[in-house]
Amino acid sequence: MARAYDVTAVERKWQRHWDDEGTYQIDNDDPREKFYALCMYPYPSGAAHQGHVRNYTFGDLTVRYQTMQGKGVLSPIGFDSFGLPAENAAIKTGTHPRIFTEARIAELTASLRRLGAVYDWRREIHSHDPSYIKWNQLIFLRLWEAGLAYRALAPVNWCPGCQTVLANEQVLADGTCDRSGDIVEKRNLEQWFFRITKYADELLEALDDLEWPERAKTMQRNWIGRSEGAEFDLAVQGRPDVTVKVFTTRPDTSFGMTYAVMAPEHPLVDEVTTADQREAVEALRIRAALSTDIERQAEGDTAALGKRGAFTGSSVINPFTGSPVPLFVADYVLMGYGTGAIMAVPAEDERDWAFAQQHGLPIVRTVQPPEDWDANGGGAYSGDGVKINSSFLDGLDIATAKARSIDWLEEQGVGERKVNYRLRDWLVSRQRFWGCPIPAVYCEEHGVVPVPEDQLPIVAPDDVEFLPTGQSPLSLHEGFLHTTCPIDGGPARRETDTMDTFVDSSWYFLRFTDPWNTEQPFAPLAAQRFMPVDQYIGGIEHAILHLLYARFYTRALIDVGLAPGIDREPFRHYLAQGMIRMDGTKMSKSKGNLIAPEHYFDTVGADALRLFHLFVGPPFDDMDWSEQTEQVIEGCGRFFDRLWRTCTAEQTLRTGAQTPADLAVRQAVHRTIADVTRDVERWSYNTAVAHCMELLNLVQRYGNATDAAPHAEVWDEAIDSLLKLLAVMSPHVTAELWEHRHPGEPSVHLQRWPAFDPELIRQDTVMMVIQVNGKVRDRIEVDAGISEADAEAAALTSAKVIEALGGATPKRVIVRPPRLVNVVI
């Protein structure tokens, strides 16, 4: 399609201009009020795709808008450059992950520049850069010192064929290795953890004050999963030395416990399994070890539950009744939550109900269900009601019974009140090459020893070989492996695990405030200057892990003294961007359904593609990339063609007194400024664009009117205002048109965001709707300040209303001046 102007030349010109002028660079001593705008830094997977375009368009709009508001905007960019794909590519092609990654960074950088997104490139960070690794490692050492990092055993996916650990992604749905096809096992390894659970309560409570989408906060709340209940011991019958500890959120139902269940991984399983049950229990344990947790939860149907539990041969005593109940092992109980064992109350828990049915176990209700419960299918009842069959709890409501039962447990000395979290400590060890090495060494004499800070960074060697099995080259590199003990200088072995890349992304926003610092991760003053991030933008898929880890890390850094005096919450506002779908599924590299933006840059241009992403729907919503998308993007290109022609046409203008038609245009301009400002502030970019389109339509009609030429002042105000509003959305064409209209003056992006005149958006008269029984029967123009009595009188004298009433007497008249009157008959 032929364009009204040379899109490519205009866009390249202004991209170079912003770079050359350093328009969006900011120094730490900038006197303006700060605004920290940040998009989640991308994993460099190659040239940008539409998800990036969408994300960085929203970010760039924020940067330019806040700048026009007079703020000193910090707009940094970097790359999350460690990660599995580069390592996989190395295994496949032999290219070192650094070479591969840096080529991908160059591609993505080029895409971002062509999008017209502006950054302070002087602050660019790559997480694989030794200057970032150094501080990553120093922070690790400080957390370790403070007791926030520790080692413990944890299961990993182990491929016996490859002799290596697999990421979840490398385990296929059928439980086999994606390289060798071997059946993947679980194997316990000694690994590093961060003690995020220490902050569970704070991370939960602080959510309330964050200006985040409710949905993201809800996801985090559920993830942390605080639950109050009781923990108590079950004595194994005939084994006075052995007790099994259980956690429950429903201690009030204890009289209904008709059996108990342990996780297959529970350490006491061997102890309590009798000889005749050993075979069945072993079979179950092997089965559980071969399933993923999601498989263990996906097979929720009753038939499968039968196969998923085995009797241990032992019984435990219910402390409330004093009676023995059978003890089972079942995979639906997980070792990772609570105590790894539960009391089962089939009458009040659906899963226990299904299991009990399958194994022929008794069911005793302890809460009276509603009368029609059994008639309507029955089953487990977990709602509220009166306690029954529960001795001293009978007649109580559930809340009271909970409290009373815990008191009883404490009096008897067998249990206590307990708060439990679903959140577990953060396992940060990865058995990978392309990540930040963990700065520890192992000495036979002194055990695990921290690397002295003056030896940082520990950087992986370059002369490594990538085996097709995926084994980390670090564990095979003799030169890296062998070192000396920092304490006695004796022989020691380096830690070969690297850090989860979520560690890198948990503090990069702090490094951006002071990326040049060679003495410390960042100067506290710099962090204090810019933190917290005022606007964080990124995909909803990061709503839980990344954001939770970053919230934890910020607090940990403050508490170990590295970031004194900053807000404990790193991200005040979070805009959770929706996903882009194609053919009904998420657009992603692994699905092979990416749409690159380069083609659009070459044809309609970045401005039109940006306008499309803003216009297509609310930023939080998912969007579908469909056949029609192409036409909508073309429509956005046509919008700029019209804008160009309107702004550059030899328009005849008039001076002198202004007419009512001129006033109407001025009112529309100011109304648009008010609407667009409000919409940008509430992230309603699609309606902001729609308002600009409406204004262009109106201005065009004004320019084409045959009865009178436009008034010069009105015309100039309209065009200049429109250019300023659009400047944050589509920066190149607006900069060019502004320069055309104001040669030699500061660029449109250095102008102040337009203000509206309240006088001009005030409405003197309003269209009042008159309904009869809720149906619109008439509309009349009334004074905006009309009184209730006048509005009612006007409504009741309307001819159309009288006709609709058909002689009936109104029973009631609802009057909402000046918008609406509803006559009820």
Added chain:
RNA sequence: GCCCGGAUGGCGGAAUGGCAGACGCGGAGGCCUCAAAAGCCUCUGUCCGAAAGGGCGUGCGGGUUCGAGUCCCGCUCCGGGCACCA
């Protein structure tokens, strides 16, 4: 299985509990042109009607309200996430 979302014309979407469908895409007709493209103008939820006008209409079933796309209860279907909230 659990958690989080979503559902409005042919399509993307708009709408402080108060005129459903702004804006755009697509479609139809017209102007301009030798012709086409581009541009400009008009119409475009659906049914009945020549028209004026009227009926119906926001996934389904209930409820609250003078009034519900919007709030409440119960479903269906679609999308995403997951480490079985005991």
